[in-house]
Amino acid sequence: MIRVENLHKHFGGFHAVDGASLEIATGSITGLIGPNGAGKSTLFNVIAGVHKPTSGTVTMDGEDITGLPPHELFHKGLLRTFQIAHEFPTMTVRENLMMVPGGQTGETLWNAWFQRGRIAEEEAALLKKADEVLDFLTISHLKDERAGNLSGGQKKLLELGRTMMVEAKIVFLDEVGAGVNRTLLNTIGDAIVRLNKERGYTFCVIEHDMDFIGRLCDPVIVMAEGKVLAEGAPDTIMQNEAVIEAYLGRGLKNKVKTGAAQ
Amino acid sequence: MDILNALVAILNYVVVPATAYGAQLALGALGVTLIYGILRFSNFAHGDTMAFGTAITILITWALQSAGIGFGPLPTALIALPFGIAATALLVLGTDKIVYSYYRKVRAAPVVLTMVSVGVMFLMNGLTRLLIGVDEIKFADGARFLISAQEFKKATGLAEPLAIRSTQAITVITAAIVVAALFWFLAKTRTGKSMRAFSDNEDLALLSGINPSRVVAMTWIIAAALATIAGTLYGLDKSFKAFNYFQLLLPVFAAAIVGGLGNPLGAIAGGFIIAYSEVAVTYAWKKVAMYLIPGFQPDSLLQLLSTEYKFAVSFTILIIVLLFKPTGLFKGKSV
Amino acid sequence: MSTRQPGAARGGKLRAPLLFAAMAALIAIEAATTGWNGALVIVNMGLISAILALGVNMQWGYAGLFNTGVVGFIALGGLGPVLVSMKPTPGAFSAGGWGILIAFAIALVTIMAAVWLNRHLTRMKGLAILAVLIAGFFLYRAVFDPAVAAIQAINPASAGYLGGLGLPTLLSWPLGALLAAGAAWVVGKTALGLRSDYLAVATLGIGEIIVAVLKNEEWLDRGVLNVTGIPRPWPVPYEVDLQADPGFLGRAAAFGLDPVTASTISVKLLYGTLFAAVLLVLIWALQLALNSPWGRMMRAIRDNEVAAEAMGKNVTGRHLQIFILGCAVIGLAGAMMISLDGQMTPSSYNPLRYTFLIWVMVIVGGSGNNWGSVLGGMLIWFVWIKAEVWGPQIMHVVTATLADGALKQHLVDSAPHMRLVMMGLILLLVLRFSPRGLLPEK
Amino acid sequence: MSFLDASSMTGGYGAADILHDCTLKVEKGQIAVIVGPNGAGKSTAMKAVFGMLRLRAGKVTLDGDDITALSPQERVRKGMGFVPQVNNVFPTMSVEENLEMGAFIRTDDFRDTMEQVYDLFPILREKRFQNAGELSGGQRQQVAVGRALMTKPKLLMLDEPTAGVSPIVMDELFDRIIEVARTGISILMVEQNARQALEIADMGYVLVQGANRYTDTGAALMADPEVRRTFLGG
Amino acid sequence: EDIKMGISMGFTGPLESIAPPIASGAELAMKEVSDSGKLLGGDTVTPVRGDSTCVDAAAATATVERMVTSEGVKGIVGGMCSGETIASLTNVAVPNGVVMISPSATSPALSTIDDNGLFFRTSPSDARQGEVMTDIIMEHGIKSVAVTYTNNDYGKGLADSFAEAFKAKGGTVTIVAAHEDGKADYSAEVGALAAAGGDALVVAGYVDQGGSGILRGALDTGAFSTFVLPDGMVAATLEKNFGTELDGSFGQMPASEGEGKDMFVSLAKTAGFDGSSIYSAEAYDAAALMLLAMQAAKSTDPKVYKDKIMDVANAPGEKIMPGELAKGLELLAEGKDIDYVGATSVELIGAGESAGTFREIAIKDGKIETVKYR
Numbered sequence A: 001m002i003r004v005e006n007l008h009k010h011f012g013g014f015h016a017v018d019g020a021s022l023e024i025a026t027g028s029i030t031g032l033i034g035p036n037g038a039g040k041s042t043l044f045n046v047i048a049g050v051h052k053p054t055s056g057t058v059t060m061d062g063e064d065i066t067g068l069p070p071h072e073l074f075h076k077g078l079l080r081t082f083q084i085a086h087e088f089p090t091m092t093v094r095e096n097l098m099m100v101p102g103g104q105t106g107e108t109l110w111n112a113w114f115q116r117g118r119i120a121e122e123e124a125a126l127l128k129k130a131d132e133v134l135d136f137l138t139i140s141h142l143k144d145e146r147a148g149n150l151s152g153g154q155k156k157l158l159e160l161g162r163t164m165m166v167e168a169k170i171v172f173l174d175e176v177g178a179g180v181n182r183t184l185l186n187t188i189g190d191a192i193v194r195l196n197k198e199r200g201y202t203f204c205v206i207e208h209d210m211d212f213i214g215r216l217c218d219p220v221i222v223m224a225e226g227k228v229l230a231e232g233a234p235d236t237i238m239q240n241e242a243v244i245e246a247y248l249g250r251g252l253k254n255k256v257k258t259g260a261a262q
Numbered sequence B: 001m002d003i004l005n006a007l008v009a010i011l012n013y014v015v016v017p018a019t020a021y022g023a024q025l026a027l028g029a030l031g032v033t034l035i036y037g038i039l040r041f042s043n044f045a046h047g048d049t050m051a052f053g054t055a056i057t058i059l060i061t062w063a064l065q066s067a068g069i070g071f072g073p074l075p076t077a078l079i080a081l082p083f084g085i086a087a088t089a090l091l092v093l094g095t096d097k098i099v100y101s102y103y104r105k106v107r108a109a110p111v112v113l114t115m116v117s118v119g120v121m122f123l124m125n126g127l128t129r130l131l132i133g134v135d136e137i138k139f140a141d142g143a144r145f146l147i148s149a150q151e152f153k154k155a156t157g158l159a160e161p162l163a164i165r166s167t168q169a170i171t172v173i174t175a176a177i178v179v180a181a182l183f184w185f186l187a188k189t190r191t192g193k194s195m196r197a198f199s200d201n202e203d204l205a206l207l208s209g210i211n212p213s214r215v216v217a218m219t220w221i222i223a224a225a226l227a228t229i230a231g232t233l234y235g236l237d238k239s240f241k242a243f244n245y246f247q248l249l250l251p252v253f254a255a256a257i258v259g260g261l262g263n264p265l266g267a268i269a270g271g272f273i274i275a276y277s278e279v280a281v282t283y284a285w286k287k288v289a290m291y292l293i294p295g296f297q298p299d300s301l302l303q304l305l306s307t308e309y310k311f312a313v314s315f316t317i318l319i320i321v322l323l324f325k326p327t328g329l330f331k332g333k334s335v
Numbered sequence C: 001m002s003t004r005q006p007g008a009a010r011g012g013k014l015r016a017p018l019l020f021a022a023m024a025a026l027i028a029i030e031a032a033t034t035g036w037n038g039a040l041v042i043v044n045m046g047l048i049s050a051i052l053a054l055g056v057n058m059q060w061g062y063a064g065l066f067n068t069g070v071v072g073f074i075a076l077g078g079l080g081p082v083l084v085s086m087k088p089t090p091g092a093f094s095a096g097g098w099g100i101l102i103a104f105a106i107a108l109v110t111i112m113a114a115v116w117l118n119r120h121l122t123r124m125k126g127l128a129i130l131a132v133l134i135a136g137f138f139l140y141r142a143v144f145d146p147a148v149a150a151i152q153a154i155n156p157a158s159a160g161y162l163g164g165l166g167l168p169t170l171l172s173w174p175l176g177a178l179l180a181a182g183a184a185w186v187v188g189k190t191a192l193g194l195r196s197d198y199l200a201v202a203t204l205g206i207g208e209i210i211v212a213v214l215k216n217e218e219w220l221d222r223g224v225l226n227v228t229g230i231p232r233p234w235p236v237p238y239e240v241d242l243q244a245d246p247g248f249l250g251r252a253a254a255f256g257l258d259p260v261t262a263s264t265i266s267v268k269l270l271y272g273t274l275f276a277a278v279l280l281v282l283i284w285a286l287q288l289a290l291n292s293p294w295g296r297m298m299r300a301i302r303d304n305e306v307a308a309e310a311m312g313k314n315v316t317g318r319h320l321q322i323f324i325l326g327c328a329v330i331g332l333a334g335a336m337m338i339s340l341d342g343q344m345t346p347s348s349y350n351p352l353r354y355t356f357l358i359w360v361m362v363i364v365g366g367s368g369n370n371w372g373s374v375l376g377g378m379l380i381w382f383v384w385i386k387a388e389v390w391g392p393q394i395m396h397v398v399t400a401t402l403a404d405g406a407l408k409q410h411l412v413d414s415a416p417h418m419r420l421v422m423m424g425l426i427l428l429l430v431l432r433f434s435p436r437g438l439l440p441e442k
Numbered sequence D: 001m002s003f004l005d006a007s008s009m010t011g012g013y014g015a016a017d018i019l020h021d022c023t024l025k026v027e028k029g030q031i032a033v034i035v036g037p038n039g040a041g042k043s044t045a046m047k048a049v050f051g052m053l054r055l056r057a058g059k060v061t062l063d064g065d066d067i068t069a070l071s072p073q074e075r076v077r078k079g080m081g082f083v084p085q086v087n088n089v090f091p092t093m094s095v096e097e098n099l100e101m102g103a104f105i106r107t108d109d110f111r112d113t114m115e116q117v118y119d120l121f122p123i124l125r126e127k128r129f130q131n132a133g134e135l136s137g138g139q140r141q142q143v144a145v146g147r148a149l150m151t152k153p154k155l156l157m158l159d160e161p162t163a164g165v166s167p168i169v170m171d172e173l174f175d176r177i178i179e180v181a182r183t184g185i186s187i188l189m190v191e192q193n194a195r196q197a198l199e200i201a202d203m204g205y206v207l208v209q210g211a212n213r214y215t216d217t218g219a220a221l222m223a224d225p226e227v228r229r230t231f232l233g234g
Numbered sequence E: 001e002d003i004k005m006g007i008s009m010g011f012t013g014p015l016e017s018i019a020p021p022i023a024s025g026a027e028l029a030m031k032e033v034s035d036s037g038k039l040l041g042g043d044t045v046t047p048v049r050g051d052s053t054c055v056d057a058a059a060a061t062a063t064v065e066r067m068v069t070s071e072g073v074k075g076i077v078g079g080m081c082s083g084e085t086i087a088s089l090t091n092v093a094v095p096n097g098v099v100m101i102s103p104s105a106t107s108p109a110l111s112t113i114d115d116n117g118l119f120f121r122t123s124p125s126d127a128r129q130g131e132v133m134t135d136i137i138m139e140h141g142i143k144s145v146a147v148t149y150t151n152n153d154y155g156k157g158l159a160d161s162f163a164e165a166f167k168a169k170g171g172t173v174t175i176v177a178a179h180e181d182g183k184a185d186y187s188a189e190v191g192a193l194a195a196a197g198g199d200a201l202v203v204a205g206y207v208d209q210g211g212s213g214i215l216r217g218a219l220d221t222g223a224f225s226t227f228v229l230p231d232g233m234v235a236a237t238l239e240k241n242f243g244t245e246l247d248g249s250f251g252q253m254p255a256s257e258g259e260g261k262d263m264f265v266s267l268a269k270t271a272g273f274d275g276s277s278i279y280s281a282e283a284y285d286a287a288a289l290m291l292l293a294m295q296a297a298k299s300t301d302p303k304v305y306k307d308k309i310m311d312v313a314n315a316p317g318e319k320i321m322p323g324e325l326a327k328g329l330e331l332l333a334e335g336k337d338i339d340y341v342g343a344t345s346v347e348l349i350g351a352g353e354s355a356g357t358f359r360e361i362a363i364k365d366g367k368i369e370t371v372k373y374r
């Protein structure tokens, strides 16, 4: 369980996160929504150790993890994806996945020189795993492509694929859906559910696609102006006036499309 | 009286020279910072661009002098300067066309452009020497001093002299004007803004209808002007020697970085920080202390570090600044 | 930073062997036209350059660390042979050695005290630290200065320094690597957090500082007075000894070689073999490392530090590791170079030759590719040396049609500067037709 | 002839073609939407229309003029505006300067256009002096669209303008796009929020592996169960 | 036969501007001998220039290696700077048994180097100059000086030997501060020197390097008005750049009494270069000595003629002046002994270096004037 208590993150005079407190229950798929600039990504970044909080604490299963560097959090089972894809551009798609698992034998120089047998075995296993993930994401034809050459959506898929390479406890997904084809997004949603059910991953998902949120998440936390605005089951949230006002809106005003010429 | 003497000593040996040197570094750093800010690479050829510009200016100065044209109390070279700038601009524009443009087109990594600039540096290096040779050249004329040491002593009756060279004054004033103009240009004018836009996101600049070749050309022309001005002022104040301009590169880069690459204000601040730290930390404070504390006769020179380490001092300060402000004092860029 | 590059290098699998064959051919042509002695001199320094380039390539090509303090680490490595293989100066250690050690201890204690205060004080922290540092500095100088003076007083014309340990020169190579690695640790701990060009200038400064120290701390290495006569490493003999050795003369005669040629060539071949052996071991180790998960991790870190950090890689730790390793390799090459030159001249360490030229080698060879670095090292060194000859020759051709006169005279006089022009031209040509280097990273 | 007529475009980044005989057309004042799986070549097609990709075959005409050989910035002057999918702001320039750069080719007074953009995206007015690089993902997207609107283009091309923006802003954006179209500006956009987009589209293109798979009016595509299932997420 | 002779100088690098006249000096002697047609019955001499860079030991070694092994030079005039000279001497010249005569490498270390009798120099060791300078300063009644030197083996060696000699004679040295050549600015050095004070400033530097920068700064700020200028500082550029500002300053340089130098300067003038430039005359003598020794040994083999160099350089024998090389060759051919005087009154002592006669100079009305020789 992740517990965030009275968290503040200030950029200069600007309070991007302004006293947010929330909990992500173990085993849940928690949705995090809110207007652009509400501080969602900033909150993620603070939890994941990219930013140091101005004040407040983050605990994971009772352990204080505030301000730990990202790589340590990774080894505690806390993974995250980035809103703007952070691929390794000059490496192949497959390598992008294979580099993920921690504690690989071949990651120390000594072993790289003197434990080559063991490394070969591990690599074979990793390769298989990576190919499975690529298959799942429908991009296995790109496995030897430089990741930098992927299309915008493909990069997002790769981003998600990395979290599937290891046994994680909790995964933070920052808008995996943005730019991803909706059909594929449905498949991704299914996968998230499956990982959640079968492997017991906890998810925290930022997403602006309300269909996706509605289908996957319970509970949903709404942030606005750096604070938690509302929290609850998706249905109730979507009825919440404040949420509609600040975030959901009431649909298109120009229902009728009238082109000038036709 | 002794307090005045101490003050004058500090002025004469620390403040005046460091200010002039700082302004010289700042002018050089402006050019480096501009290229870095807009074309996104560290231009190692800048020192040699300065040398080339100065060489041309000198040749024209000589021509003017032999034609009997002068500039009153000011150095003749100032009249020649615009011509030097024009020639240098042509040279760098040509270089850009023949060399750099290709790498921009293929979007080579910045370090490749930096290496390319090393190649250009070698070439320009040779070119300048072919043009004007390797000897030391003095081309300053006009009045040498604003205040000369002897006059000052006579006028004030102080034991310590104070001298301000006219070139020092010209350098400081020019630096102030140039930085203000550049700052205004980049922040307020359409062309200036389009240059910054280009530096931020080349593709998007293209999509906004900004003509990249124009931006690049403008950048080079301004850089050429800055280099020629910096080089000529430096040469007027000291003397011209092709090799020294290459050596100038190091403190110039240090200055640009301390201030924050890509930021004109930073270049100025950086220039002064480097200059003052070099002069002040290695200054022997003995005389000043003796003036201030009557009867004090120290054995040592009261010098924190010997002058051998003056470069080390400025770089140590640079490193300390960077540790606390990783992109320089004025929040520079990093590619 | 955009990484899109023009079409992949042509030549595919055969490219590397072909280019190395071409390099070999260049050397062979050089040997055929100017003799093996000259060619071997170039080869030997070329091998050292290749190792230097490998070290820089580890830092830049593997991890994206822009180290422009190469010259400093080469110089530090060069200190290795001085400290190991020179004879100790009699009486120097007892005169001032202890004083210097005590001074260093004082410095260490001062710094530790400052760090302790920094951690444990809350009020008046800055003031207290400043006071401790200043007091420590003066105490240090008070102990250090007389000790240095005492050492320098001993036979200043030819000694005036502590001297070395009088041990075999080969031992100095690992020591050179260790010295550089130690400095790299300190530098890395402080400066590695900086980004690209800022790290570049910080290391540039550090390189200058190291060289300044070597130039001015005469008790250590005689400073600008240079240490000469550094013994050769085993098994390299002296030519004059060979020329006096009847056995050798006999063998030389059997080959139909005159003693001078035979001896000079044998010495160079021996050096070359030693250097090549070191290079091969390094290449083997580096290739294995680069193609292992370790190498993959390094490339990931280079590509995107933030993402690598999020994927559980300790970016700072790895940066430090690769920085230290790269510097160690550079230091090793620095030590080898000094035992080839037989002398340590601190003032010769200028950044143009020992930082930029090495960088040119890495970039021209193809950053991220070990074999590229080797090729770049050999080729650029070859060019650097040959440009000295080619420059005037070109000038000669250029001026051949000119009438005698001031212009021609001026041009002919400027011929030596064609060396720089040549160098620039070749660099630009290589980068123009192969912007990712001759052997690009795959 | 259509206002924009990009026909039979074939080409790619390197040796292999990404686009295969791809055709896109937009009438004056109409909205055309491109949908398709990730990596189908939608962005590539947009770049091709805008002249950022060398075509091996095909032809692009705008308002009857052949512009196939023009450079991107010449096309801007011809009245085309483009919001790329990624890297679509000037990160170290302020929001206001970003908008000014959008109006770079304009010589008239663009104050009122800027006011309109601020009215459309009020958050941008608040952040007008902040650097665009410091904005949240969705805010940047708003800057990007705002910048393109500043050009007052005749043809506005948008590559996934709503990726990462909140529902309320997405609605506003589509509303605004409709209004823009009503003033006679043609719109060509790529969308993954395909259902919302097709709702307002006059014309829809489904692109698969660089080729036109389905082409029809937006409503017709929405109605096609096959299209819905395979490309629009049900 | 055509004899090739190497000239290894720093044509590029920090001393690039003083290298050409040195090389021209050497070439003048070679041309003179060639034209005379009297060397070993009509041999000609071809100079081979090489760039030693002055600072890069490896590059200098490669350059000299090329001269020796591929060009087959029979002797080398060079190197120019002491460090680079030591490197090419021990790494190339000694192993290959080639004679090197340096006109300008003045480090005391070269006096004791293990050279198999192959190395000579036509300039004196800096150890000697320090003593001479002390005497001159003392005679001016100056008891307290500040010293600045160019931070290399030459500057440091000279400054050290001077400081020692000066203190031994009861003088006070207020500060000994190095300056790096080719730097942008010398305010810090001038400031430190001024603060230390003294009646005169000794500038052991190079005239078209940092030395001038220091002079400029010290003059402009009024820090010093009297300067002591050793060899590296005495050159025509001094007159040109400082004019009368240096009036009252003085100094010394290795050079000797007699008309040799003047004859050389006028020869140089005809040949189109500045013979009064530093070490130019020494280079002429270096080349001349080598060629005369060949004649004396009747061999171009360095291992043979190296033993004749001291003979032709020193008495007894007929004195040979610059421009009289033909005469020297004739005499040697006849089996007579010569005493080469040359442009710098060559007298080789000890391990084959110039004995060190010095010319004391003073600056009056903006001109360098010879006071006397000592």
Ligand SMILES: Nc1ncnc2c1ncn2[C@@H]1O[C@H](COP(=O)(O)OP(=O)(O)OP(=O)(O)O)[C@@H](O)[C@H]1O
Pocket (backbone or CB within 6 Å): A011, A014, A015, A016, A034, A035, A036, A037, A038, A039, A040, A041, A042, A043, A083, D134, D135, D136, D137, D138, D139, D164, D165
């Ligand atoms: N480095 C920074 N410097 C200054 N302000 C920042 C910085 N990073 C973010 N902000 C500000 O903090 C606020 C919150 O940003 P954040 O990225 O967390 O929003 P978000 O909720 O993720 O929005 P979106 O849904 O659009 O991604 C924004 O207003 C943004 O301008």
Ligand SMILES: Nc1ncnc2c1ncn2[C@@H]1O[C@H](COP(=O)(O)OP(=O)(O)OP(=O)(O)O)[C@@H](O)[C@H]1O
Pocket (backbone or CB within 6 Å): A145, A148, A149, A150, A151, A152, A153, A154, A179, A181, D013, D014, D018, D036, D037, D038, D039, D040, D041, D042, D043, D044, D045, D085
């Ligand atoms: N710069 C590039 N170099 C090489 N190949 C590229 C490059 N950019 C894209 N590609 C390839 O071209 C194909 C089409 O890419 P494009 O960006 O047009 O897709 P898209 O339809 O826009 O997808 P998305 O919906 O994910 O943005 C992809 O397979 C991608 O891998």
Ligand SMILES: CC(C)C[C@H](N)C(=O)O
Pocket (backbone or CB within 6 Å): E015, E080, E081, E082, E083, E104, E105, E106, E107, E153, E154, E232, E279
């Ligand atoms: C050219 C000379 C001034 C060199 C100097 N005498 C030296 O030994 O380094």
Ligand SMILES: [Mg+2]
Pocket (backbone or CB within 6 Å): A040, A041, A042, A083, A174, D136, D137, D138
């Ligand atoms: Mg966000």
Ligand SMILES: [Mg+2]
Pocket (backbone or CB within 6 Å): A151, A152, A153, D042, D043, D044, D085, D159
């Ligand atoms: Mg796309």
